[in-house]
Amino acid sequence: MTVGLFFTEEHEMLRKSIREFAEKELAPHAEEWEEQGGFPDWVFTRMGELGYLGLHYPEEYGGGGGDYFCNIVLAEELARSGSGSVNMAVAVQVGMATPPILAFGTEEQKQKYLVPAIKGEKIACLGITEPNAGSDVASIQTYAEKVPGGWKVNGNKIFITNGARAHFMTLLARTEKTKGYKGMSVFLVDTDTPGFVVNRKLDKVGMRASDTAEIFFEDMFIPEDALLGEEGRGFYNIMWELQGERLIGAAAAIGGARLTLESVIEYTKERVQFGKPICKNQAIAHRIADLATKIEAAQSLVYICAWKFDHGEYPVKEISMAKLMAAQVAFEVADEALQFMGGYGYMMEYPVQRAWRDARLGRIGGGTDEIMREIIATTMGLYA
Amino acid sequence: MNLVVCVKRVPDTAESEVHIDASGKDIDKSRLSFGINECDNYAVEEAIQIKERLGGTVTVISLGPKENDEVIRMALAKGGDEAIRLEDEAFDGGDGFAVAKALAAAIKGLEFDIVFTGALADDDGYAVVPAALGELLGVPHATYVKKVEILEDGKRAKVGRELEGGLLEFLEIELPCVLGIQTGINEPRYASFKGIKQAAKKEIAIKSAADLGLDPSEVGESGSWAVLEKFTPPVVGEMAEILEGDPEETAAKLAAILKEKGLV
Ligand SMILES: Cc1cc2nc3c(=O)[nH]c(=O)nc-3n(C[C@H](O)[C@H](O)[C@H](O)COP(=O)(O)OP(=O)(O)OC[C@H]3O[C@@H](n4cnc5c(N)ncnc54)[C@H](O)[C@@H]3O)c2cc1C
Ligand SMILES: Cc1cc2nc3c(=O)[nH]c(=O)nc-3n(C[C@H](O)[C@H](O)[C@H](O)COP(=O)(O)OP(=O)(O)OC[C@H]3O[C@@H](n4cnc5c(N)ncnc54)[C@H](O)[C@@H]3O)c2cc1C
Numbered sequence: 001m002t003v004g005l006f007f008t009e010e011h012e013m014l015r016k017s018i019r020e021f022a023e024k025e026l027a028p029h030a031e032e033w034e035e036q037g038g039f040p041d042w043v044f045t046r047m048g049e050l051g052y053l054g055l056h057y058p059e060e061y062g063g064g065g066g067d068y069f070c071n072i073v074l075a076e077e078l079a080r081s082g083s084g085s086v087n088m089a090v091a092v093q094v095g096m097a098t099p100p101i102l103a104f105g106t107e108e109q110k111q112k113y114l115v116p117a118i119k120g121e122k123i124a125c126l127g128i129t130e131p132n133a134g135s136d137v138a139s140i141q142t143y144a145e146k147v148p149g150g151w152k153v154n155g156n157k158i159f160i161t162n163g164a165r166a167h168f169m170t171l172l173a174r175t176e177k178t179k180g181y182k183g184m185s186v187f188l189v190d191t192d193t194p195g196f197v198v199n200r201k202l203d204k205v206g207m208r209a210s211d212t213a214e215i216f217f218e219d220m221f222i223p224e225d226a227l228l229g230e231e232g233r234g235f236y237n238i239m240w241e242l243q244g245e246r247l248i249g250a251a252a253a254i255g256g257a258r259l260t261l262e263s264v265i266e267y268t269k270e271r272v273q274f275g276k277p278i279c280k281n282q283a284i285a286h287r288i289a290d291l292a293t294k295i296e297a298a299q300s301l302v303y304i305c306a307w308k309f310d311h312g313e314y315p316v317k318e319i320s321m322a323k324l325m326a327a328q329v330a331f332e333v334a335d336e337a338l339q340f341m342g343g344y345g346y347m348m349e350y351p352v353q354r355a356w357r358d359a360r361l362g363r364i365g366g367g368t369d370e371i372m373r374e375i376i377a378t379t380m381g382l383y384a
Numbered sequence: 385m386n387l388v389v390c391v392k393r394v395p396d397t398a399e400s401e402v403h404i405d406a407s408g409k410d411i412d413k414s415r416l417s418f419g420i421n422e423c424d425n426y427a428v429e430e431a432i433q434i435k436e437r438l439g440g441t442v443t444v445i446s447l448g449p450k451e452n453d454e455v456i457r458m459a460l461a462k463g464g465d466e467a468i469r470l471e472d473e474a475f476d477g478g479d480g481f482a483v484a485k486a487l488a489a490a491i492k493g494l495e496f497d498i499v500f501t502g503a504l505a506d507d508d509g510y511a512v513v514p515a516a517l518g519e520l521l522g523v524p525h526a527t528y529v530k531k532v533e534i535l536e537d538g539k540r541a542k543v544g545r546e547l548e549g550g551l552l553e554f555l556e557i558e559l560p561c562v563l564g565i566q567t568g569i570n571e572p573r574y575a576s577f578k579g580i581k582q583a584a585k586k587e588i589a590i591k592s593a594a595d596l597g598l599d600p601s602e603v604g605e606s607g608s609w610a611v612l613e614k615f616t617p618p619v620v621g622e623m624a625e626i627l628e629g630d631p632e633e634t635a636a637k638l639a640a641i642l643k644e645k646g647l648v
Pocket of ligand 1: 127136161204212361366367368369
């Protein structure tokens, strides 16, 4: 038990329950969902029933009233499903697309979107990235033009997780024809709005059970009350919540790395070459020791950031470090695990290849490694 | 319905290597994880489902140290109402009969219609507690129960017991009674976060042997009929032969034996 510094008995009970749920209800389907390129909606509704989609949200909206560590526990233990895809889809739902609703939404918006999202009845997606604006969020071009009674939106989003199946999108668009950070706003858009067009579901290297969409807005009219938060403050509001998203992403990556390392350790104990289990070669044992050390270090950093975040601090630099390190460690663990399995690691019939493909995204999604370094360097004053 | 469910915390030995410890009377548990005994998990679920259908309360009882609170609280999180933990040095080293005596003493003070236990424990596998508990409480009992249906008058239950090959034997049993629950009777739920938060606030009543009106000599090792002497790995003897060598050799030896005995 890790009860003590960061976790209470409640967290540990939650951990146990989510782990059991992930291992019994999700893990047996991980491969099948991977092949089908999607997982069923019941995962959301079931998790909603169990309260797992609203752990940190206030009870008045159907949430659990828990702290930020509840979501860390969720991300770590959902990794036990063996499906990075499910973990990512859930992270988008609870940690990315909906926090701005609680933070900036009106009561009606909370009732209309947050409450059903917590129940798992409405699936959410977050629309920031565009073909010409990935790392450089400030260069987005999707434009919401003020028209009588609301806005008319034109533009294009890409790489949108849950995009092909979501009921609503938390959308970042430009509301002034300016450039740069100012003049952007956030909207809540029902995906059945005329003009919201899912152009295609993208074919990915990993995370194949999570749907990723390219979406077009074609003269899409949305009403006044679709605006979330203050007009013109969109960039700042979204950037604020990206910090939480990055921590959850980091926790999920570490959870996945732990699972991968645990299973490859079993493999190295069983696989005999040159008359002994391969883990008895120092060349292997020391690398396992290094990987375990890195996991522990990355996890500690995630916990410390989560603690600060939970206590109202806003440690952008450290969160960027945690995201950078967790993503790198997770991929390194998967890559080494594949290596320790030799030719078998390279075969589709063993799950390590899936972990390897899934983990690769961590260094790109939610802000690339380079962008994390850029934030760290900037906050260190290196460019000042 | 007033329902009582007895739960045990056991080491998870399903996927770990098990070694006998230095005392020879126990296994080394230092690297094992612990959790609720598997059958007991189904027993908890059965009790909660009956409560949800017919109303009433579920009282969770466990004998053991503070660590057992973990399994008690999980049962509370799933829908249990009250909890009692029996803790006393005097309970140490007890066999199934001695454990049943302590549980019976705790249950006697409660109103109950059905007492649920697991059919057997994953660690020692004695399967004694439900039957002994029924006898000590002076009520009917059935074990390996895989179906429970409360009859309309609320005074009897139709109970299906699992026999060899999955056959069910049905019997009618009068309430109050003790039922030893078999795995697979239902689908145990996962604790919701709401349940977990409520469970964290509930009180677990701690009772010692004296609180239960038991003399220390009646319980624990001194109150046991069977005393554990030691664990041993299977001895190589007339009935057992352990094949040695690399896989090719052992496979060849095994094949030879099977052939020789006319088993293939
Ligand atoms: C599977 C998947 C799911 C996603 N889900 C979502 C989602 O739900 N919602 C959403 O809005 N977005 C989502 N994204 C988008 C993701 O956030 C972006 O892919 C990511 O931010 C990188 O942007 P880009 O792909 O345009 O790469 P680019 O920005 O073009 O970057 C290309 C390379 O250049 C580097 N680079 C860029 N700028 C700098 C710099 N200043 N200094 C040094 N190097 C630099 C990058 O690090 C990278 O290595 C998802 C992406 C993927 C792959
Ligand atoms: C796509 C593909 C094509 C192939 N084609 C052919 C082919 O045409 N013909 C053919 O004969 N074979 C072929 N192979 C087999 C290939 O040569 C073996 O996979 C490779 O030699 C590794 O053996 P292994 O997979 O059994 O891994 P293992 O030998 O089990 O190794 C597992 C891990 O343990 C490490 N390890 C093992 N021993 C030690 C040690 N003493 N000290 C430190 N580390 C150790 C290894 O480096 C590896 O990381 C192919 C394999 C693949 C994947």
